[in-house]
Amino acid sequence: MTADVAVLGVGLHPWGKWGRGFVEYGAVAARAALADAGLEWRDIGSVVGANTVRGGYPGQVAGATFAKALGWQGARVTSVYAACASGAQAIAAARAQILAGLAEAVLVVGADAAPRGFFRPAGGERPEDPDWLRFRLLGATNPAYFGLYARRRMAVHGDTLEDFALVKVKNAASGALNPHARYRRRVTVEEVAASAVVADPLRLLDICATSDGGAALVLSSLEFAHRHGASEPVRIRAVSTVTPHYPSTVLDLPDIATDSAAAVEPPERSFRASIARAAYEEAGIGPEELSLAEVYDLSTALELQWYEDLGLCGEGEAAKLLREGATAPGGRIPVNASGGLASFGEAVPAQAIAQVCELTWQLRGEAGERQITGARVGITANQGLFGHGSSVIALR
Structure with a gap:
């Protein structure tokens, strides 16, 4: 069995400092990815959210949070956290579900509303970290x-x-x-x-800023992609x-x-x-x-x-x-x-x-x-x- 999965849809909420919540950024990106894939929300069998530690409890259960924002429709939900690698861990989880036959089409979403200035420790004392x-x-x-x-x-x-x-x-x-970049x-x-x-x-322009933003992917099995008209989709190998x-x-x-x-x-x-x-x-x-x-x-x-x-x-x-x-x-x-x-x-x-x-x-x-x-x-x-x-x- 091939280990490839198709990337049917992609979407971003532009990066910047918008002063709104991470859920809004993620929902905008998710809807853009669904539109790009040519799918309806009800076609999605699983939602994998990349967590944020700055969004309170909703940020720690991002999969369910984004599912709620888009409208609960019975999809399986997963939430993952790996700091800056959270998005890739979410992609890995979605891919595993597809290859295991647990879902044919999976929505992956990550979003953040970052503080001004540089990041500081969040989530309490962690002396082992x-x-x-x-x-x-x-x-x-x-x-x-x-x-x-x-x-x-x-x-x-x-x-x-x-x-x-x-x-x-x-x-x-x-x-x-x-057009999605913050600094243009x-x-x-x-x-x-x-x-x-x-x-x-390092000078100020050598270092990246902290930003608000959101990104989403619709991943699917190759069979699902072909049935929905994507004869040669981008594949994650x-x-x-x-x-x-x-x-x-x-x-x-x-x-x-x-x-x-x-x-x-x-x-x-x-x-x-x-x-x-x-x-x-x-x-x-x-x-x-x-x-x-x-x-x-x-x-x-x-x-x-x-x-x-x-x-x-x-x-x-x-x-x-x-x-x-x-x-x-x-x-x-x-x-x-x-x-x-x-x-x-x-x-x-x-x-x-x-x-x-x-x-x-x-x-x-x-x-x-x-x-x-x-x-x-x-x-x-x-x-x-x-x-x-x-x-x-x-x-x-």
């Missing part, structure tokens, strides 16, 4: 974390501030062509350099939601600081590379077959890291790939043709779903001015808290 600890004990907000990562790339690979700025310039140019203005390297330092070496590969070690001393037992060999590959490899293996393809990629550019430096972790280039070669124009529209492997988070900002449960929306438009040839010529295979990639990561491969 490394991200909560870095916020509370170190005061290391997300931008501080991004800045440390950027410094590492500068030290290890020789990346420069101009390299980081060029990522923003590229993504802003694509975002300017995307081109920028220059000089403007990035002149923006305020947030977490050295792989969904990777693996944990990192890290060495195991047993700490059996009362004071690990006095002994080398705490020291271990570094992992054979990074967390993000583990995610990508699992997707490639499941899809039976390699990075050389990709037409485009949508990656999780929380910062400009992190986008460069994804180039290497997705196998688009060798280790330490990301800045060279960028400068050659390979990741720009018209290049060998365009990255973030949507404009990325640089142009959208984070609407956490929606963003992995929105990435698949972009792949779908591109693979259908419906991306308008930002269309990648001849796009046939695309990959998404993002990461969430606590070892959650995801990658989706779609093709046509």
Whole structure:
């Protein structure tokens, strides 16, 4: 049995700061996806919601919340949470239901109404959560974390501030062509350099904003798609939601600081590379077959890291790939043709779903001015808290 599922419909609520609730954003996106699929709400057999921790109890049972907003009609509901990977986990759950024969058509929805400024810990004390600890004990907000990562790339690979700025310039140019994007203005390297330092070496324009927004997909079995007139739909071939590969070690001393037992060999590959490899293996393809990629550019430096972790280039070669124009529209492997988070900002449960929306438009040839010529295979990639990561491969 094929593991492919069809993407029948896609929909977005534009990103921004709209001052309304996440349910409204998700319902708008869901109705757009249903219209794009040419289906009625009653045709949907299951609803999978990507949860938000900022929406109170309704946000924690997003599947039922969106089903209620659209009109209860007896569909099965599922709610999932994996922080920034929530949308991809929702896609994985929907795909599993379809392949198991539990539903023929599934609606996947994620939406968020984000606070102003940078994210802060939500949901109470979580002393077992490394991200909560870095916020509370170190005061290391997300931008501080991004800045440390950027410094590492500068030290290890020789990346420069101009390299980081060029990522923003590229993504802003694509975002300017995307009607769903929040920021639709081109920028220059000089403007990035002149923006305020947030977490050295990163400037304000190196870091993505927090946003409101919503995204939705209608997924189905291939048989259902063919019965409803989609002879050659975009197909999801792989969904990777693996944990990192890290060495195991047993700490059996009362004071690990006095002994080398705490020291271990570094992992054979990074967390993000583990995610990508699992997707490639499941899809039976390699990075050389990709037409485009949508990656999780929380910062400009992190986008460069994804180039290497997705196998688009060798280790330490990301800045060279960028400068050659390979990741720009018209290049060998365009990255973030949507404009990325640089142009959208984070609407956490929606963003992995929105990435698949972009792949779908591109693979259908419906991306308008930002269309990648001849796009046939695309990959998404993002990461969430606590070892959650995801990658989706779609093709046509």
